[in-house]
Amino acid sequence: MADYYDIDDIIAEEEIVSVVFQKAVNGVGIDPSAETACVESGSKVELPFWLAHELHLRQVATIKPPPCFNQKTRLELGADAACVDLRSRCLYFYEFGCKIAPLVGDRDMGSFLLSAFKNRYQEVLAKAHTAAFAAASKLLTLLTKEETNLYEAAQSSMADFKKWRIGGPRFQRAAILGRKRKSAD
Numbered sequence: 001m002a003d004y005y006d007i008d009d010i011i012a013e014e015e016i017v018s019v020v021f022q023k024a025v026n027g028v029g030i031d032p033s034a035e036t037a038c039v040e041s042g043s044k045v046e047l048p049f050w051l052a053h054e055l056h057l058r059q060v061a062t063i064k065p066p067p068c069f070n071q072k073t074r075l076e077l078g079a080d081a082a083c084v085d086l087r088s089r090c091l092y093f094y095e096f097g098c099k100i101a102p103l104v105g106d107r108d109m110g111s112f113l114l115s116a117f118k119n120r121y122q123e124v125l126a127k128a129h130t131a132a133f134a135a136a137s138k139l140l141t142l143l144t145k146e147e148t149n150l151y152e153a154a155q156s157s158m159a160d161f162k163k164w165r166i167g168g169p170r171f172q173r174a175a176i177l178g179r180k181r182k183s184a185d
Helices: 007-012 049-057 071-083 093-104 109-130 133-140 145-166
Strands: 016-021 044-048 061-063
Touching: 007 093, 016 049, 044 049, 049 061, 049 093, 061 093, 071 109, 093 109, 093 145, 109 133, 109 145, 133 145
Parallel strands: none
Antiparallel strands: 016 044, 016 061
């Protein structure tokens, strides 16, 4: 279930998808330049995902897979996942993919998303722990929002580990341990 107040979820659902209407619909102003406010059966229209999802649930329209999940992207991710610029294709690639997979009827999309994430995850963590600033800024331009969050969390944990290793108290003594007991005499 989507989080109603999650801004990332709201932005992910704003992705534009191609929809084919299965039924004629009257009273919708999808195209402001059209003379009538109706859509004929078989019409192909570009809509935000949140609206396309509702139309799909009501069996009014079918959703076509977006271009960011086409065969070319799958081949590129299969060849070298770390070098593919997913940010320019879809900022919320994995989240959007999980939302759209059951609606487009692509049985392989779930395993495709999982393998792409696994391959890129290893690269993201390795670079987060070792990359210099110049290399990191180039890497960040290729990462999706989810991967950027992982990268920042990995860098933060590495910085905390280094800070702990270099200095700071190793152990803190509890205040109660420093006091002596009074004798019961």
